[in-house]
Amino acid sequence: MDKMVNRIIQQVKKGDQQAFEGIVELYGGRVYQLTYRMLGNTHEAEDIAQEAFLRAYMNIDRFDTTKKFSTWLYRIATNLAIDRMRKKKPDYYLDAEIRGTEGLTLYSQTAADEKGPDETVAASELKEELQQEIDNLPAKYRSAIILKYIQELSLKEISEILDLPVATVKTRIHRGREALRKRLRNG
Known part of the structure; x- marks a missing residue:
């Protein structure tokens, strides 16, 4: 996939604006999922994901093709989401009490294949x-x-x-x- 992405990037660098649509198709869902998970709001996540692709397009000449494009793109999206979170609400303290359930782990899974x-x-x-x-x-x-x-x-x-x-x-x-x-x- 990296070779295909690098070919698309070379096309974009040569002025083929349509080629960037391939990047958006490849990474659009993952970038949106990342921004949604960080922001918890559909509209903000869409805005930030769109902004991330716009910034990637505008700065494509700065991308180092010896590195992974997805890492570079996720970095842009993550930084934009963090900036939005900082503007949106203050930090919470680690010792703040919030309701929860005992024993829940990040990825607790049930043993059964089918759930009732x-x-x-x-x-x-x-x-x-x-x-x-x-x-x-x-x-x-x-x-x-x-x-x-x-x-x-x-x-x-x-x-x-x-x-x-x-x-x-x-x-x-x-x-x-x-x-x-x-x-x-x-x-």
Whole structure:
């Protein structure tokens, strides 16, 4: 996929504006999902995703083709989402009490392949509650948690996206997990 993306990028650099549509088709859903998970609002996520693609297009000459395009694009989207979060609301404190359920983990899964209606509703409620708790994390922890557990990126990729050392990324993921665990236990 990287070779195909690099070919598209070369076309865009040569002035083929239509070629960039291929980039949007390839990454549109993932960039929107990332921004939605960070912002928790459909309209804001759409705006930020669109802005991320616009900035990528405007700055395509700055992209280093020896690196992964997706990492560069996710970095743009993540930074825009973090900026929007900072403008939107103040940071929350890690020791703030928020209701939760005991023993919930980030990715608790049920053993059965098929869920009954009650299990589906309960899982949906837990997922929604977990998303609310993630939304309440400070931006620096929220972005690390989303990139790691929802986007399933490697520590190295997260490090590049957030422009932080891997050790700092590990610390933020750990502290974000601990904050979530603490909030979900304090009901």
